[in-house]
Each structure stands twice: as C-alpha cells, then as structure tokens.
Amino acid sequence: MGPQHPSTHGVLRLKLLLDGETVKNVEPVIGYLHRNAEKICELDYYCDSLIYFDRMDYVAAMNMEIGYLEAAEKLLAIEPPERVKWIRVVMAELNRLASHLVWAGAFGLDLGMLTPFFYFFEEREKILNLFTEICGSRQETNYMSIGGVYQDFNDKIIFKIKQFLKQFPKKMEEAYSLFIKNDIFISRTKGIGILEPEVALSYGVTGPMLRASGVPYDVRKDAPYLVYDKLNFDVPISRGKDVLARCIVRFEEMRQSVKILNQALDKIPDGPYFNPKAKKSLMIRLRGEGDVYARTESPKGEFGVHLVGDGTVKPYRLHVRSPAFKNLSILPYLSRDVLIADMVAISGSIDLVFGEVDR
Amino acid sequence: MNILTRIATILGFLGHFPAYALAYLIETLVVIIFGTVAVAGMVYLFRKYMARVQIRVGPNRVGKFGILQVMADGLKLFQKESIMPSGRDDLPYKMAPVIVFIGLMMGFVFIPYGPLVWFGNLTVTHSDVSLVILFALIAIMPIGEILSGITSNNKYAMLGALRGVAKDISFEVPMMLSILSVVIMASANVSNPLDINGIVQAQSIPFIILEPLGFLIFFISMTARASFSPFDMGESDSELVTGNTTEYSGLRFGMFYLGLFGTIFLGSMIISSIYLGGYYGPFVGYFGFIWLMVKTLVLVIISLTVWLTMPRVRIDKFVTFGWKVLLPLSFLQLVVAGFLTLGGIS
Numbered sequence: 276m277g278p279q280h281p282s283t284h285g286v287l288r289l290k291l292l293l294d295g296e297t298v299k300n301v302e303p304v305i306g307y308l309h310r311n312a313e314k315i316c317e318l319d320y321y322c323d324s325l326i327y328f329d330r331m332d333y334v335a336a337m338n339m340e341i342g343y344l345e346a347a348e349k350l351l352a353i354e355p356p357e358r359v360k361w362i363r364v365v366m367a368e369l370n371r372l373a374s375h376l377v378w379a380g381a382f383g384l385d386l387g388m389l390t391p392f393f394y395f396f397e398e399r400e401k402i403l404n405l406f407t408e409i410c411g412s413r414q415e416t417n418y419m420s421i422g423g424v425y426q427d428f429n430d431k432i433i434f435k436i437k438q439f440l441k442q443f444p445k446k447m448e449e450a451y452s453l454f455i456k457n458d459i460f461i462s463r464t465k466g467i468g469i470l471e472p473e474v475a476l477s478y479g480v481t482g483p484m485l486r487a488s489g490v491p492y493d494v495r496k497d498a499p500y501l502v503y504d505k506l507n508f509d510v511p512i513s514r515g516k517d518v519l520a521r522c523i524v525r526f527e528e529m530r531q532s533v534k535i536l537n538q539a540l541d542k543i544p545d546g547p548y549f550n551p552k553a554k555k556s557l558m559i560r561l562r563g564e565g566d567v568y569a570r571t572e573s574p575k576g577e578f579g580v581h582l583v584g585d586g587t588v589k590p591y592r593l594h595v596r597s598p599a600f601k602n603l604s605i606l607p608y609l610s611r612d613v614l615i616a617d618m619v620a621i622s623g624s625i626d627l628v629f630g631e632v633d634r
Numbered sequence: 635m636n637i638l639t640r641i642a643t644i645l646g647f648l649g650h651f652p653a654y655a656l657a658y659l660i661e662t663l664v665v666i667i668f669g670t671v672a673v674a675g676m677v678y679l680f681r682k683y684m685a686r687v688q689i690r691v692g693p694n695r696v697g698k699f700g701i702l703q704v705m706a707d708g709l710k711l712f713q714k715e716s717i718m719p720s721g722r723d724d725l726p727y728k729m730a731p732v733i734v735f736i737g738l739m740m741g742f743v744f745i746p747y748g749p750l751v752w753f754g755n756l757t758v759t760h761s762d763v764s765l766v767i768l769f770a771l772i773a774i775m776p777i778g779e780i781l782s783g784i785t786s787n788n789k790y791a792m793l794g795a796l797r798g799v800a801k802d803i804s805f806e807v808p809m810m811l812s813i814l815s816v817v818i819m820a821s822a823n824v825s826n827p828l829d830i831n832g833i834v835q836a837q838s839i840p841f842i843i844l845e846p847l848g849f850l851i852f853f854i855s856m857t858a859r860a861s862f863s864p865f866d867m868g869e870s871d872s873e874l875v876t877g878n879t880t881e882y883s884g885l886r887f888g889m890f891y892l893g894l895f896g897t898i899f900l901g902s903m904i905i906s907s908i909y910l911g912g913y914y915g916p917f918v919g920y921f922g923f924i925w926l927m928v929k930t931l932v933l934v935i936i937s938l939t940v941w942l943t944m945p946r947v948r949i950d951k952f953v954t955f956g957w958k959v960l961l962p963l964s965f966l967q968l969v970v971a972g973f974l975t976l977g978g979i980s
Binding site for chain 1: 793796942949
C-alpha cells in the first residue's frame with residue numbers, strides 16, 4: 276500500500292502481509308519526504324531555521340515555530356515580551372484548530388465519508404484566511420521570529436478572530452454530528468485499534484492518541500510554556516482507548532481551544548511585539564552556548580526540540596522529537612489481525628503528517 | 635394503442651412480421667438511448683447535487699450551468715488511450731465492462747414506462763415473466779464486476795472482487811424474497827403477477843404501504859447492488875484504490891462508471907414500479923410516464939443523499955447484516971404478505 280495510495284496521508288508506504296482480508300503484519304516504510312531539515316538548520320543562523328520548521332508539520336506551522344522558538348530563546352537567553360507570548364498562544368490555538376480540522380476531514384475520507392471533508396475544510400479555510408491577513412501567508416506562515424513576531428495584532432484582526440470564533444462552534448458541532456450520530460461510523464470506530472495506556476507510554480505515544488487511552492498528559496498543563504498557566508482549560512481524556520475515543524478527544528480539544536482563544540483574545544496586553552535585543556539588524560549576530568531541550572504541545576503530541584550551541588552564530592546540533600513519528604511507530608502493533616478497512620481507520624486516527632515524520 | 639403498434643402501422647407496407655420486428659428494434663434502440671441519456675443526466679444531477687451538499691458550485695463551465703460537462707467527460711473518455719495491465723486475462727478483461735453495460739441497458743427494456751400523451755403506452759416488452767428476466771439481467775452485472783477483478787492481475791482489484799462476491803451473495807437472497815412477497819400480493823389481484831406491468835396494475839394501494847419492511851429490504855439491497863456508499867466496499871477508494879475498476883481506463887472505465895449510475899437509476903425505476911405504483915397517478919392515461927419519472931427522481935435523490943452522508947460499512951459487518959438481519963426480516967415479510975393476501979387485503 277502506498278506511497279501513492281488514496282488512504283495513506285502523504286507518502287506513507289505500508290508493506291502489508293495479508294491473509295484474505297486480515298492484516299497479519301504491517302511494516303511502515305518512511306523517508307519519502309525526507310529533506311534533511313535538522314542538518315540544514317545546523318548550517319543556518321538561528322533565526323533562519325524557522326522556515327524549515329514551518330515545513331515540518333505543514334498543517335500546524337505555528338506550533339512548529341513555537342516549538343523551535345521555545346528552545347532557541349532559551350539557548351540565546353532572549354525573553355519575548357508579554358504581548359508576544361499571548362499572540363503566540365492565539366496563533367498556536369488557531370493552528371491547532373486548523374490541524375484538527377484537517378485531520379477530521381481526512382479521517383472522514385478514510386471511512387468513506389466524502390461530505391464532512393468539505394464542512395471541515397470550509398472552517399479551516401476561514402482560519403487560513405485569518406493567517407493570510409496576519410502574516411501574509413496561508414500555511415507556511417513564517418510568522419514568528421526570535422523574541423517576537425513578524426507583525427503586530429491590531430483591533431481589526433482581533434475582532435475578526437472573535438467573529439470567526441462566534442460561528443465556529445456551531446459549524447463544528449454540525450459537522451461533528453455527521454460523525455457521532457451515525458451508527459455506521461460508530462461501528463467502524465468503536466473497539467477498533469485499542470491502545471492500552473502502558474503500551475502507549477512504552478512506545479512514546481503522546482498527544483490526543485495518549486489522552487484517548489486515558490492518560491491526562493498535556494505539555495500545556497504539565498509543563499506550561501508561554502502563558503498557558505494563566506489560562507483556564509481542561510485536558511480532555513477518554514477511557515475508550517479506541518479510534519472513536521481519539522476522535523472524541525480531538526473534537527473536545529477543539530472545544531477547549533475555542534475556550535482558550537476566547538480568554539486569550541481578551542487578555543492580550545499592550546506592549547512591544549518584539550524584543551529589542553533581537554531586532555532585525557541584530558538577529559544574525561545572536562550567539563548561543565549550551566544545551567537546551569524544549570517541549571511544546573503540537574496538535575500531534577509532544578513536540579521536542581533539542582538544541583546545542585557552541586558559542587557561534589549557528590547551532591552545533593539540532594534534534595527534533597517528532598510526535599507523529601513516535602505515534603506512527605504504534606501502527607504495526609495496533610493493526611495486527613485486523614481487517615484492511617480497520618487498518619485504514621487506525622492509520623487515519625493517528626493523524627500523520629509526513630513533513631514531520633520524515634523531516 | 636401503444637407505441638409499438640403505432641410504429642408497426644406506419645411500417646405496415648413491409649408486411650406484418652417485418653414491420654413488427656423493425657418496430658421492436660427501433661423501440662429497443664430508443665429505450666437504450668433513453669437509458670444512456672437518462673444516466674448521463676443523472677451523472678449531471680449527481681454532481682450538481684453533491685456540490686450543493688458539499689457547499690461547492692459543481693460543474694458550471696461547459697454549456698449553460700455546466701449541462702454539457704457530462705458529454706465533455708464522455709468524449710474525453712472516448713479519446714483516452716486504454717491502458718491495460720500486463721499479465722491480464724485478455725478476453726474476460728475486455729468483456730467485463732461490456733457485460734456490466736449490456737446487463738444494465740437490457741434492464742431498461744423491461745420496465746413498464748406507462749402511457750405518455752399521444753405516444754400511447756411506451757412499454758417495449760410485454761412478457762408474462764418480465765420480472766424474472768429483469769432480475770436475471772441484474773444478476774449478470776456482478777459477473778462482469780467479478781471478472782474485471784480477477785482478470786486484471788492487480789491486488790486491489792482482486793480484493794475488490796472478493797468483497798463484491800461476499801456482498802452479492804449476502805443481499806441477493808433477501809432481495810429475491812422481498813420480491814416474492816410482492817408477487818404473492820399481486821397474484822391476488824392480477825393474472826400475471828410475474829410481469830412488472832401486472833404488479834403495477836395490482837397496486838390499487840401502493841405496496842410500500844402494505845409492505846414497508848419489504849420496501850426497506852429491497853431499497854437496501856438495491857443500494858448494495860449499485861454499490862455506492864455505504865455499501866461501496868467493492869471499490870472503496872480509501873482502501874482498495876478503486877477496487878475492481880482499478881486497472882481500467884478510457885471507455886472501459888466509462889462503462890463501469892455508467893454502470894454504477896445506471897444501476898441507481900434502473901433500481902429506482904424498479905422500486906417505483908414495484909412499490910410505489912409505477913406509472914399510476916392522476917391522469918394516468920396521459921402522464922403515466924411522467925409519474926414514473928417523478929417517483930424515480932425522488933428515489934434517486936434519496937439514494938444520493940444516503941451516498942453523500944454515510945461512511946463505508948465494513949464488509950464482514952455487511953455480510954452479518956445481510957444474513958442475520960435482512961434474511962429473517964424478508965422471511966417475516968413473506969409470511970406477512972401471505973397472511974395479508976389470504977385476508978383479502980391487497
């Protein structure tokens with residue numbers, strides 16, 4: 276199956292061993308989208324690496340940028356102003372919504388539902404339009420920079436985001452009911468791909484996958500970065516452990532993101548939108564020394580960046596802990612002795628983005 | 635006076651037998667052309683309707699409102715090079731789409747179309763066993779699909795064909811049983827209950843009211859026969875690429891494509907004939923055909939809505955559903971129909 280196959284998101288290739296319709300063994304083959312991003316980042320100035328992070332998880336570029344900046348700002352000892360932190364939270368949650376919407380649409384397609392795809396993508400398109408207005412680009416936004424953001428928020432854009440948020444929950448619930456109120460959907464997802472919490476932890480699975488197995492682990496809550504400790508939100512978990520639980524958890528996360536956004540938009544303080552120590556003319560002279568690891572919660576799971584600096588203007592080593600890659604490693608375990616149709620549902624529920632798996 | 639006699643009278647100078655033979659041929663041709671055009675129209679309707687459901691615009695470039703889009707697509711399929719897989723079993727591979735297409739088009743000949751203004755009765759064939767022939771023809775179509783799967787030397791096509799077989803055997807028995815209960819009820823009123831025309835005439839009350847269960851079973855079976863979502867496991871595009879049609883291209887693919895939509899259309903016509911009273915309605919002598927088309931269109935729209943909102947059923951669940959739910963229910967319907975007929979309600 277794959278790498279050119281309608282059900283494999285991006286360029287996943289799966290070697291399947293079948294017995295009739297039953298899958299006996301799955302061997303994922305990855306690397307078709309490998310771009311050597313880590314090494315390229317090591318050859319670039321600290322501020323230039325961001326564009327490669329945009330292209331890692333290309334449906335959640337903001338979260339990737341934040342993941343890198345958390346590490347880079349720690350290494351370079353540059354604290355972003357308070358306003359920037361709030362703006363980053365807003366952007367991260369908007370992009371989390373967009374990413375989950377992409378997932379929901381693609382998951383529907385995996386199960387043979389064509390229509391919800393368009394409902395979800397319509398909403399996502401609205402988010403991307405907001406991004407275009409804020410940063411001039413839809414997906415690979417390159418919006419943030421070390422110690423700041425590229426452009427400041429103004430009242431107009433905050434108003435527009437609020438307007439979007441006002442209509443979004445209704446639209447989302449409408450499309451969600453196409454999923455959850457459908458008996459066939461339930462029968463396709465319930466009890467499929469059961470992932471026990473111990474197994475999930477031992478494979479290093481994080482994000483909605485882990486939370487659907489009943490482990491309330493969320494970096495935003497457990498090791499707050501930016502201003503997540505000042506925001507009131509829940510970490511949704513489910514004890515279902517199956518594909519349906521992952522679906523429910525992701526939709527609940529979207530509701531929580533809306534909650535976070537509503538709080539954050541009201542609380543954005545005034546102030547500068549970049550740190551003067553890292554203004555444009557100084558940016559390529561930033562030097563860092565030391566060894567830092569920063570983790571953030573991307574829509575896929577825990578996104579970690581390990582950055583080692585040797586006192587020059589370029590990082591000595593950069594390593595990315597990719598959540599989608601770790602989550603993919605569970606696929607062979609989950610799809611032993613299931614039907615092909617279930618395997619497609621399971622691989623759909625993992626939420627794979629190959630820019631991130633292959634880097 | 636029906637249309638056949640009209641044509642035969644016009645051709646009367648040829649003598650009795652040749653005139654009738656030619657009239658038959660002409661009308662069959664007309665019906666087949668009607669079938670193709672109707673199916674093409676349905677493809678257009680489907681695309682427009684799907685676009686409406688999915689908040690899109692749909693075809694709107696070729697011709698007014700994109701009406702000619704289907705024709706343009708058809709022409710494109712004609713022009714395309716037919717790429718064939720190596721290692722195929724040549725003759726059955728090429729025959730498969732033809733079997734599907736011919737099985738479908740022959741089906742159109744046996745539908746009682748009813749009268750239309752001065753054309754008279756449009757029905758082509760008047761056979762006492764047209765129901766049996768029709769379902770025999772419908773049963774030919776899966777053979778084409780299975781052949782296409784096993785001869786195209788492709789793993790997805792093979793799996794699709796296997797699923798197709800599993801699916802077919804699990805819904806055809808309930809389908810036939812629900813038909814049988816219709817025949818039982820019709821036999822109380824008319825002398826030719828195995829003729830679809832007879833069944834239509836037997837419906838002083840439409841059979842959907844007397845046999846709602848049978849209607850549901852038949853509708854589900856027709857959905858499975860046409861193999862669109864939720865019963866499109868055969869060509870499930872997210873699992874098996876496109877199942878048995880994976881290795882087909884050009885005109886051959888077009889035949890399968892028309893086969894899919896044609897089955898929906900034909901199935902809707904059969905359902906409206908058997909359960910909804912066919913061409914009966916006010917002014918049946920003038921507008922019978924229109925009534926049939928209206929009922930068919932309603933059913934087509936219902937089918938398309940189902941198609942667009944449902945996810946795919948897993949094949950093993952459908953087989954279980956067919957044998958453990960549909961089959962007992964269709965037996966129940968059979969018994970109920972028997973009692974109703976004995977009690978004189980029909």
